[in-house]
Amino acid sequence: MSELAVTAAGGTVTEFSSVDFRRCLGEFITGVTVITTVGPDGRRYGMTANSFSSVSLDPPLILWSLRLNASSFPIYSTADHFVVNILAEDQIGVSQRFAKSSVDQFEGVSHTTSASGIPLIDGCVAQLECRREATYPGGDHVVFLGRVLRIRNHGRQPLAFRSGKYQVVHAHEPVAPGEVDQPNVATLSAIHAARPLTDELGRETDRTVGISVWGNLGPTMIWWREASKPLRTSVRCGLVVSLLGSSTGALFAAYAPREVTGPLLDHELDQQKRCEGREDARRFRTRDDVENYLREVRARGLGTIANAMTPGVNEHPVTAVAAPVFDAKGDIVLAIAMLGDTKEFRVDDCAVERLRAVAAGLSLRLGYKAEYQRHR
Template structure:
């Protein structure tokens, strides 16, 4: 590896007998950005443990290469260091990849700009691949049943389930098409997708369940969706809408994932029996799902400010 002769830390590396290559994990974007910036307090707040010779191993990495410096030689305005790897440690975490000015996925296809033909489909497949891996890790971490939703031809559709040790059902169906207005996944898409995409299904559901109060119901739905956008999350507490499917009352949480255009492309959803499922705003589940969705959105190129408000307006059915 090489280092600029003008780097503030160069005298330390120049005289050090050992160094370590910390291969960051795919959820350590903030750590990567911290060490890419100038400054002398980069380790502040970063958990470390000592490696061979006391070199600092950063916590949570994908792998570590602990090396002994055996030679160094000048390379223009840089110093080139040659080391012998003394110990390799792998943690099983997926590595963070950077190239072409952006963070990438360690898979055959990255999440860069898609080709012109079929670009939308390819971009969504790449987003699903990235989110699936995150979903597996989050479900395992929190021991909750989680699903990954997309907007399909028939509406909100679950394309991946991850079970917990207390599954809500032994028959979770991939490809399950959900209602828009009574499912957490559906409400998430209704809140953030453009109204021209969701309005036909919303109006059909309102008409199917209407008792002559469709205009009032449409206004109530618009108010509900505005509240969801304001909070950034869907929380359903104790719904019986899926009792025939799951055999019990459930609670659910769904958070949106956005792409570089600010469009919602995925919904991360967690479900559980309502008597044990914590959907509180300050709870671990809500907090971690928000963090996971934000990280995925960042990886897909969304700005930190999030997606633009589509401000859907449901059309009232008037005679």
């Protein structure tokens, strides 16, 4: 925040610069459009804009705005017709192309022509053909009000924009309590709900984060989001991790039914007994050692591992913390993990509390009730 900005009680900014204002507006997620028209000389024009908004259903009206000092302002301010092309999630290149001025922005861009002679960009989510209804002054912008004449809706996924970055839109589906696939520990509804939350957690903390479920071979990492400084590991989707040697594995071992985890725990314990030189083998000599460890995991409500070295995965030690996500029955459905280089990330890192909060919030969405915890 600039030196001009003063924060009053409750976090309200009473004085702010144009930079502060722009940053605040950027937090509002918008779609991305390309407004196309044709000049008096028949030349095609297009410009990227996210100022598009609906106004009225009856009559059908929309609006968008343009800077007074934009090079294309003389064209759009006199155009009687224009088309709002709402871009799809795979059209970042189209957005970037029309955000810049060039001799012919349409070169190489697949498009057709509307009944009023305006370019329609192929592959969009939707298109609105409009007639300019009115213009209004808006500070350093002019607001264009358009009457919608024809629409096209292609049913694709839209491109979004926030804080100077393109975004992918995920449906925020309500998750009904009890929406559980009985034979499986993990449910698709929980995974779909976890993806955007975990993605935001990674952006917010700038840590490597991932999602783990119980697969056919045990705890399995199904998705990763790297931090801006990637870990020096070969972490990959589909990686099956140890129950006793990983943070996510520890959670499934602690919370999943014994009839599910028992055979794998016995197998790992047997393997560790044969590796007398290993530190974890000395720690887990008997099943009682394992059960004591799992009680500690349940008491913390987190799976943790420091200075972890996994052959074939990481060449440098990593520290990992994982938080469990429970469903309406109180069963674990997935784990959200956070990893970092041991030199930079510890199990008591401040980001861990945010991890815990995200997992707890998702559990509540899935119908989990806090009283289950007292019986664990």
